[in-house]
Amino acid sequence: MTLVDPADPPERRAAKLLRIAEALMNRVEQSPDHSSLAYAQFERAARLEGEVRQRTEQLERTLDLLHDSNARLAAAMEEAQAARENLAQAIETVDEGFALFDADDRLVLHNSRFCIDLKDVAPNLRPGLPFADYVELVSRSEMLELPESQTPGEWRTRRLRRHSDSRTTFNVRLTMDRWIQVSEHRTGTGGTVILQTDVTKVVRAERRERDRMIDRQARMARATLDHLDQGVATFDRNARLVGWNAQMEAILAKPIGEDVLSLPFTDLMNRLASGFVFTGAIDRPALEAWAARRGRRRSLSFEVRQITGPAPRIHAVSAQQIPDGGFVISFTDVTSERESERALRDLNETLERRVDLRTNELGVALEEARRANASKTRFMAAASHDLLQPLSAAKLFVSAIEDRARDSDLGDVAGKAISALASVETIIEALLDISKLDSGRVNVTVKSTPLTAIFESLALEMTPLAAARGIDLRFVPCTLRVKSDPVLLRRMVQNLVANAIRHTDGKRVLVGVRRRDGTARIDVCDMGPGIAPADQADIFKEFHQLGPHRSGANGLGLGLAIVERAAATLKHGLGLASEPGRGSRFSVTVPVDTAPGDAPDRGGPEDARERPSLYGQVVMLVENDLEVARGITLMVEGWGADLIHAENAEGALSLLDDLGITPDALLIDHQLGEGPDGLELLELLRRAHGDLPARVISADRSDDLRRACDGAGAPLIPKPLDPDLVVGFLGAVAAGP
Structure with a gap:
């Protein structure tokens, strides 16, 4: 038991301690015993009084703090209550x-x-x-x-x-x-x-608006159905009649009263059974079973014959399910169509008999034409042989005269005679070629054919002829192999080149190849007067050539006729693109040989390995030599890429700004004339369009330029360009990082 109860309030405990101290002091003062025990009790009472005083002060401070806390808590509770009441009032509003x-x-x-x-x-x-x-x-x-x-x-x-x-x-x-x-x-x-x-x-x-819209749509649907040529009847998911149009009443030749509304389909069929007869594979039981089916129904199409009325009618019937599970049946009057079909069948039988008769007559005429054509071919072959023999002899004799009379006027006349005889010989050979192609006696052997061999052979043969006329003839190298007859293909390209040399009044003829979607298009381009659209349809006809005022041609106009017949025999595409005053482009399209294992006759990058797919790639070429640019364009576009060309730095920057595109790769000539050189232009392009893949091309093979190109991240490709290096670079760009 303790003198002070800890559960008492601080004020009560302080009062108790004071009374205890006072009682102890009185006891000490009244006691007659002044022994050490009394004094000790006095000392303890003094110490106890000090502790009581200290505890009392602590309790007073604690009590003050408690009073402050209670005051703040009460204020907070009042604020919270006020906020709660405000919130309640707010949400109540x-x-x-x-x-x-x-x-x-x-x-x-x-x-x-x-x-x-x-x-x-x-x-x-x-x-x-x-x-x-x-x-x-x-x-x-x-x-x-x-x-x-x-x-x-x-x-x-x-x-x-x-x-x-x-x-x-x-x-x-x-x-x-x-x-x-x-x-x-x-x-x-x-x-x-x-x-x-x-x-x-x-x-x-x-809902009211929706009902009004549904009602309005129902009226519109009713009006639309009444304006249809077909009779239409609609049934709900329980196969009960819910709607029809005026044409349906006209087909039935009597009005459909409201008494049939919601009439089951089978009952309606009973009412109509006497007026209609099924004529196809679908009969009444099949139709009724289809209407009674639950779930998904397939559409039906059949015909019925209406036997009521003044004349029988034929109706095409279509039955289709609608989204809510019901179905629609439509009747279309096809009586006129069936009568027309019957009349057409009768007419067709009559025509077939007439065709058979005329076919027999034409067969006889065709056989006679074949015999006449064979006779003409034999005559042409014999005549060509007989004419070429004396022509060759005549050329020998005239050559002898030319050698002996070289310094006289007779020598000049002999030279002209030799040229005339050569022209006659060429014409006779052309007529013989046309005769063979028309008769179908040409032996065609389609095989893998390298274009390099054809181009090199024709370059050796045709370059002197072009040089004699002051024409620069160029063949763009191409190492593709194509599927064609090498003899006929060479003759076709030869005739196109010869035609370009004869008929151009320009100074250049270019032969190149564009590769597109598994085909190679061989282009022969000239800078001549061009061909008007009205003349392009007849330019491949025999003995047809432009007037003297539009060409400097000679010969009889058989070269293009031979090309057309050879292309038809080989099933190669033949094209012409020309505009008066801007030259012409004749082209032959042949399939590319992509069979594995075919090794080219001559090594080259195009044949040495499969080219990567560059379709969709945009390559920018900056080259001030137009002939070099033309050759690179044909080569790159032949691999499937698209190439844009500029001649100098200013043109390149302006072209990209105008087009609003960023190329996938850059080919830049280092020597561009006036203005920035290739490396300076590369820095400008990368500053404007990002770190573009690039190669510098140049005839300068110095180590300084090579190191500068390597430092710029655009290795040098020296001229003349190695196609393998170009396609390797573009292929790596197309493959991505």
Whole structure:
């Protein structure tokens, strides 16, 4: 037992300690015993008084702190109560129902409008109510109107599933055609705010508008059906008649009264059985079984004959299912079409008999034409041989005269005679070629043919002829192999080149190849007067050539006729692109030989390994030598890439700005004349368009330039260009990092 109860308030404990100290002091003073025991008790009383005084001071300070804390707590509670009352008043002014659940899904507060339309739910709302219990109350409310196919438990499950979303909005239907919109939002602390808005007026207005639209659409559909040429009848998912149009009544030749509305399909068929006969594979039982089927139906098409009325009619019937499970049957009068088909069949039989008769007559005429053509071919072969023999002898004799009379006028005349005889010999050979191609006696052997061999051979043969006329003839190297007859293909290209040399009044003829989608297009381009569109259709005819005022041609115009017949024999494409005043481009398109294992006759990068696919790549070439640029263009575009060309730095920068594109790769000549050189232009282009892959091309093979190009990240490709280095660079760009 202690003298001071710790449970007493600080004031009571202090008073007790004071009384104890006073009693001890009195006892010491009244005691006659002045022994050491009394003195010791006095000392203990003095010490106890000091401790009591110290404890009293501490208790007073503690009491002061407690009073301050209680005051602040009371103020805070008053503020919280005021804030709660303000919040309650604020949410009470909201027109919508409002409720707040905390992070533990327990109701914190709500206003009087929350669940006001759920009379049996509102009295049960209280702070601390779990959200699941709230949903349970709503699901079992007598005011909640659920769809026929949904139970309260299913509605509760779906509602709780929506609660897991951070934000959701949905409509709830109540009894007496009332609707509330529920919006649920998650707060920053994990709580939930629910707003309930009465949207009955909005829903009813939308429903009225929808009904008006449906009614308007129904009238429009009815008017549309009445304007159709077909008779249409509509049935619901239970195979009952729900609609028809005026044409249907016209087909039946009697009005369809309202008494047949919702009439089962089988009963309707009974009424119509006497007027229609099925004529195809579909009969009445099959149609009735189709109409009675549940689930997906396939469309039906058949014909019936209408035997009522002044004249029988034939109707094409189409039966199709509609999305709601019903179906539509349409009747189209095809009597005129069937009569026309019958008349066409009769006419066709008559025509077939006539065709057979004329075919026999034409067969006889064709056989006579074949015999005449064979006779002409034999004559041409014999005549060509007999004419070429004396022509060769004549050329020998005239050559002898030319050698002996070289310094006289007779020598000049002899030279002209030799030229004339050579022309006659060429004409006779051309006529013989045309005769062979027309007769089909040309032996065609399609095989892998290297274009390099053809181009090199024709370059040796045709360059002197072109030089004699002051024409620069160039063949762009190409190492492709194609599938063709090498003899006929060479003759075709030879005739095109010879035609370009004879008929151009320009100074250059260029022969090159473009590769596109497994084909190689051999182009022969000249800078001549061009060919007007009106003349292009006839330019490949025999003995047809432009007037003397439009060409400096000689010969009889048989070269292009031979090219056309050879292309038809080999099934190669033959093309012409020309514009008056801008030259012409004749082209032959042949398939590229891509068979594995075919080794080229001459080594080269195009044949040494398969070229990478460069389709879709855009390459920019900056080259001031137009002939070099033309050759690089043909080579790069032959690999499938697209090339844009500029002659100098200013043109390159301007061209890219105008086109608004960034190329995939750069080929830049180092010597560009006036202005920035290749490396300076490369720096400008990369500054404007990023770190573009690039190669510098130049005839300067010095180590200084090579080191400068390596330092710029654009290794040097020396001229003349190695195609393998170019395609290797572009292939690496196309393959990506």
